[in-house]
Structures are given as structure tokens and as C-alpha cells.
Amino acid sequence: MGRISLDTREFYRDTWAEVDLSSIEENIRSFRGLLPDRTEIMAVVKADGYGHGALPVAKTALEAGAAYLAVALLDEALSLRKQGIQAPILVLGRTRPEDAALAAENDISLTVFQADWVDEASVHLKGEKRVSLHLKIDTGMGRIGTREAEETKNLALKIEEVPQFCLEGVFTHFATADELESDLVDKQFERFARSLEWIRETGAAPLFIHCGNSAASLRFPDKVFNIARIGISMYGLAPSEEVKSVLPIPLKEAFSLHTRLVHVKKVQRGDTVSYGATYTAKEEEWIGTLPIGYADGWMRRYAEKGHALAGGRKVPFAGRICMDQCMVRLPHEMKVGDLVTLIGCQGDEKISIDDLAAQIGTINYEIPCLITSRVPRVYKK
Numbered sequence: 068m069g070r071i072s073l074d075t076r077e078f079y080r081d082t083w084a085e086v087d088l089s090s091i092e093e094n095i096r097s098f099r100g101l102l103p104d105r106t107e108i109m110a111v112v113k114a115d116g117y118g119h120g121a122l123p124v125a126k127t128a129l130e131a132g133a134a135y136l137a138v139a140l141l142d143e144a145l146s147l148r149k150q151g152i153q154a155p156i157l158v159l160g161r162t163r164p165e166d167a168a169l170a171a172e173n174d175i176s177l178t179v180f181q182a183d184w185v186d187e188a189s190v191h192l193k194g195e196k197r198v199s200l201h202l203k204i205d206t207g208m209g210r211i212g213t214r215e216a217e218e219t220k221n222l223a224l225k226i227e228e229v230p231q232f233c234l235e236g237v238f239t240h241f242a243t244a245d246e247l248e249s250d251l252v253d254k255q256f257e258r259f260a261r262s263l264e265w266i267r268e269t270g271a272a273p274l275f276i277h278c279g280n281s282a283a284s285l286r287f288p289d290k291v292f293n294i295a296r297i298g299i300s301m302y303g304l305a306p307s308e309e310v311k312s313v314l315p316i317p318l319k320e321a322f323s324l325h326t327r328l329v330h331v332k333k334v335q336r337g338d339t340v341s342y343g344a345t346y347t348a349k350e351e352e353w354i355g356t357l358p359i360g361y362a363d364g365w366m367r368r369y370a371e372k373g374h375a376l377a378g379g380r381k382v383p384f385a386g387r388i389c390m391d392q393c394m395v396r397l398p399h400e401m402k403v404g405d406l407v408t409l410i411g412c413q414g415d416e417k418i419s420i421d422d423l424a425a426q427i428g429t430i431n432y433e434i435p436c437l438i439t440s441r442v443p444r445v446y447k448k
């Protein structure tokens with residue numbers, strides 16, 4: 068028998084990601100304490116819960132007090148429904164109008180920002196079931212959303228005309244809420260307030276008004292209206308290094324990554340390791356082989372200046388990371404089966420997702436998303 072992760076998939080490999088659900092629970096509770104009572108939490112579990120596993124994260128967030136879930140795609144929402152999630156779910160991206168009926172059947176809320184979409188989708192809606200729509204306003208992100216008064220009012224009126232649609236929400240998204248010095252955030256707040264006036268002028272009274280991602284909700288908890296879309300910080304990560312320096316609540320990282328040595332050997336001075344023979348032993352060295360590679364999302368660039376934790380110490384990678392395996396230089400002889408931590412803590416040493424992101428010049432969001440589905444997720448509570 069292999070080991071069984073919470074999603075009941077058996078696995079037989081010695082590499083796994085551990086997701087501490089109590090950290091996610093604590094992060095949600097911390098947000099609950101930070102936000103005013105009128106502001107609900109929408110837990111963002113797109114991209115398989117930022118690589119943590121959408122279903123366990125969704126369940127944990129809902130138990131801890133989140134009222135709504137958000138995903139990027141209709142497929143992600145349907146997958147949660149199939150797995151028994153009954154809470155409201157909003158699809159943040161554009162859904163094809165012909166798929167509106169599928170959303171209706173499954174009680175999934177959709178994002179809308181084009182008048183044509185309403186016309187086309189209404190043709191496909193024959194049943195009695197209504198679809199809740201959230202109107203997206205582009206106040207400066209420049210991605211999706213209406214921009215002009217006429218365009219926005221027309222869309223709101225059009226939605227109200229179709230009996231199978233209900234305008235449940237209006238929202239926008241910040242481009243620079245994670246930067247402490249940015250005029251654009253103020254401009255976006257102003258434009259959003261003006262857009263809400265346009266909506267009100269049509270007579271519509273949507274239930275949910277939202278604009279706060281993690282960064283905006285951390286920095287302006289009283290200004291994100293009545294539901295906050297919390298993604299990255301629910302997973303215990305700061306939205307940026309700048310916001311990390313002004314965090315109003317503690318955040319607990321939920322994700323760690325572990326593996327076990329599959330081979331240990333002594334190499335001699337001058338021996339080389341891995342593709343390209345780029346690593347040359349300077350003396351007699353102990354080299355350990357790990358069963359994880361770039362096909363698991365353990366990027367080749369992590370080897371350049373990166374470390375793993377073995378025996379409670381930081382150890383450097385030896386040579387290039389292969390598709391399924393990589394090598395580390397051990398401080399001394401170790402045994403096959405010994406634990407090696409790639410993200411997380413061993414003793415007093417820690418390798419964080421932020422460290423890895425800085426090392427390869429990207430943002431923390433990318434790191435757990437990149438760990439592929441070949442790496443089983445094990446849940447701890």
C-alpha cells in the first residue's frame with residue numbers, strides 16, 4: 068500500500084507537498100478579525116487553490132468563516148460542485164455565453180462585462196434556473212471590465228431585463244494594491260465609487276460590492292465594501308515584499324515540500340555530477356540523489372544559488388536539475404530514505420516560498436502553482 072493523501076489518491080513516490088490546513092484556517096480567522104463585520108470573505112481557490120488543492124482549501128476556508136468561493140474558470144467551479152461543494156462560487160474570468168446554462172444548472176455565479184454576452188447567453192437559457200451575475204468594472208487594471216458610463220449602465224439595464232439573470236454583484240480589481248506608493252490605487256477607488264453611482268442610477272441594487280484582493284484588504288480593510296476576495300494571503304503569503312513589511316495580521320505559510328534520498332554515494336575530487344558535467348567535486352564529497360525534477364515544477368533555475376535542507380542543515384544542489392531527479396551535496400554520509408526538505412523548515416533552518424521566488428526573480432504566487440499534479444498533496448490539520 069502506498070500512502071494516502073486526504074483526497075484519497077494513493078501514491079508510491081517519496082516526494083510530496085504538505086499543506087497545513089490549520090494555517091489556512093488561522094489566516095482566514097485573522098482576516099475575519101481584521102475586516103469589519105459587514106465584510107464577508109470570498110476565498111479564492113483558482114488554479115487548484117494556488118497549487119495547494121482547491122477542494123481541501125475550499126472546505127477549510129468555508130468552515131473558518133468564508134461565505135463565498137472564487138475560481139478563474141467555469142471548469143474549476145464545476146469540479147468543486149462535482150466534489151460536493153454547495154457554497155456560492157463566482158467565476159472571475161469570462162465564461163462562454165453558450166455555457167451559461169451549465170452555470171445555471173450548477174448554481175455558479177458568472178462575471179459579465181459585455182452587453183453582447185447577455186444577449187447571446189440569454190438565448191441559451193431556457194430553464195427556470197437563474198444565473199447570478201457579477202458585473203466587472205475596469206477601473207485601471209486594463210484586463211477585463213466595462214470602462215465607460217454608458218457601457219456600464221447599458222449592461223446593468225440589460226441584465227435586469229432578462230428574467231433568468233440576477234445582478235448579484237459589482238466588482239473591480241486593483242493593479243497596484245501591493246505597492247505602498249501608488250497613485251493608481253486612489254484613482255481606482257475613485258473610479259469604482261463613480262461606477263457604483265452609475266449602477267445605482269439604473270435602479271439596480273446588487274447584493275455584493277467588492278474590490279479587495281489580499282493586498283487591498285490588508286491595507287484598507289474598511290474600504291473594500293462588503294466582500295473581500297482573499298487569495299495569496301489565505302495561503303499565508305504576503306502579496307509583495309512591500310506589503311510584507313506592513314502586515315496588520317500574522318500570516319502562516321501552509322505549503323511545504325519534502326522528498327527522501329533515493330541514493331547516496333561518495334565521489335572523488337574531479338568527478339562531475341549531472342547533465343553538462345557542470346558540477347565538479349572539489350574534494351571527496353557525499354552526493355545525495357532526490358526523486359524530484361523540473362517535471363514536478365522543481366525548476367532548473369532553483370539549482371543555481373539554491374539550497375535544500377538535509378539533516379537540519381542547508382545543502383547546495385550539485386549540478387543541473389533533471390526532469391525527474393536532482394542531486395545535492397550532503398554535509399556527511401546520510402542514508403537512503405532520509406528526509407530532505409525543499410520548502411519549509413528543518414530544525415532552525417527554513418527555505419520559504421518567498422526565498423525561492425526572489426532567487427529566480429519571480430513572485431511567490433508562481434512557486435506553488437508551478438509544482439505539478441505529479442507531486443501528491445498531503446493534508447495536515
Ligand SMILES: *Cc1c(COP(=O)(O)O)cnc(C)c1O
Pocket residue numbers: 111113159240279280281282296297298299300306
Ligand atoms: C486572483 C484574483 C484575486 C486574488 O488575489 P490575491 O492577490 O491572490 O489575493 C482577487 N480578484 C481577482 C479578480 C483575481 O483574479
